[in-house]
Amino acid sequence: MQDSRIPPFSLALLHPRYALNWLGLGLLWLLVTLLPWRMQMALGRGLGRLSMRILGSRVKIARRNLELALPELSEQEREQTLKANFESVGCAVFETGMAWFWPHWRMRAITRMEGTEHVDAALAKGQGMLLLSAHFLTLELNARQFGLYRPGVGVYRPNTNAVLEYAQVQGRCRSNKYLVNRLNIKGMLKALRQGDALWYAPDHDYGRHASVFVPFFAVEEAATITGTATLARVKNTVTLPCFTLREKDGYRLLIQPPIDNFPVGNDHTDAITSNKVIEDAIRLAPEQYMWLHRRFKTTPEGVPYRY
Template sequence: MTKLPVFTSSLLHPRYWINWFCIGLLYIIVLLPYPLLYKLGTSLGRLAMRFMRHRVAIARCNLLLCFPDMLEKEREVLLRQNFESLGMGLIETGMAWFWPEWRVKRLAYVSGLEHIKHACEENKGILLIGLHFFTLELGARIFGIYNPGIGVYRPHDNPLLNWLQTWGRMRSNKSMLDRSDIKGIIRALKNSDIIWYAPDHDYGPKSSVFAPLFAVPKAATTSGTYILVRMASPAVIPFVPRRLPEGRGYELIVFPNERLFPQENAIAVATYMNYLVERAILLAPDQYMWLHRRFKTRPTGEPSLYR
């Protein structure tokens, strides 16, 4: 497990000065009142659409693949809202890492914590299913305030940013685990810990099976969920942190334990997991990270969906 990283003088090297400037700027910005942060974040997201044309094209393609029956005009509105959420995601990362607990709690409305309590009373480890929403960092902070757990993450290549993200995420969590440390994750679940786990990205052909996701019949989906469920028999509890309209705060929704979660094979597990992913995304489709190439891995011989 990764403990709170030790700050070293090497992180003050001139190569990191631009990083430090950006970190300091974000720290100062999130001192502003939330209504101003909301306006700033959404405006920043709309501005980003002009410069991130490649990501705009990917997001537009993902929305078309997943919602082919939606009117084009409606998808374009959703696309704009999605990039507004991208801008807010940057602001919310600063809020998650730098805000004091009282300020986070003042904006957060939480429901369903009793499902965590029931699973803990049964001495079960909890596989907490989180998704790649732009509210990811803030959602993890809110959840950790009430139920500290263990985060699963990919270490950042930049040592300073790796230190910062780990420090920020451990403000309300017990520890961190590298996403490749499957044995460590299983061990934690068997010890009745809460593991924050995101199974909704395309992690490549070596660790995936193909299962339906929205209107895409073959979406590469991690087979890691099957291993974890089979080896540790945890409670499987999805949660969604969504931003309320017009800057009214945040709602953290914790769902009941999925007691009928299948375990027979990796495809059955991936199919059911994608059903849970769909259900969660539909609660806040404008806040999901559509700008990633979710369907980049294709079955052998099938063309790319992004051409």
């Protein structure tokens, strides 16, 4: 569980078994380099609509998540959101390439930053910054864009494919310092103690371990990890919600004020607070959230499996 900094290139990565990986990465680089942004988004929406015909099981999961989370929507409204969500999935393919391959000047050209004064205030006080984020489909852009203002540290899951691991570490470190394995809690604590900005997205369902059941959208008992409050308790650390939203002419990097009265030291209360912050952000653009994963798969004793 070592920290991942920009790795040196190895000839082992040129093994024939990685040929398709390099071909895919090369094609993605070519498309995001040559095509204008609006064309990439148009192609992405088309790719997303096509994926709905191929990824049947993921469509079912996303539809079920929307039923559970947003019962106030009519069936027609949920289907419209579902379609827009998969269009966003297709756009995310291109956005990953943009985050990994675009030079700084091109990334800045489509990025509008809002709330950088909160980063400035934390820096002036020498505080570590816990960037509370979520699994939006724009997540690859989020850390890249924040790093344009102030390089930080990302929390990630290493890829078992050597070429994809090389590409994602290279890409995610284009404007940031290094990555920390999501299991390396000591590495996260160290980054905050050193005054770094640590990007952290706790909104997936990671099972019962170190989790509590608290509300998330309309689901009253959603398994939610307690790690957010654990990290926020690091001395001289401030928690800043941080999200990237896709807009008509680019992206808005939204850095919100520090969360008031957080953490309080009660796992349930703190998990409710962090979930509410994330929920409010998702409601700004629900079609851009990663509804494809089983967010509500873990249930309390006596509650039936939701999928």
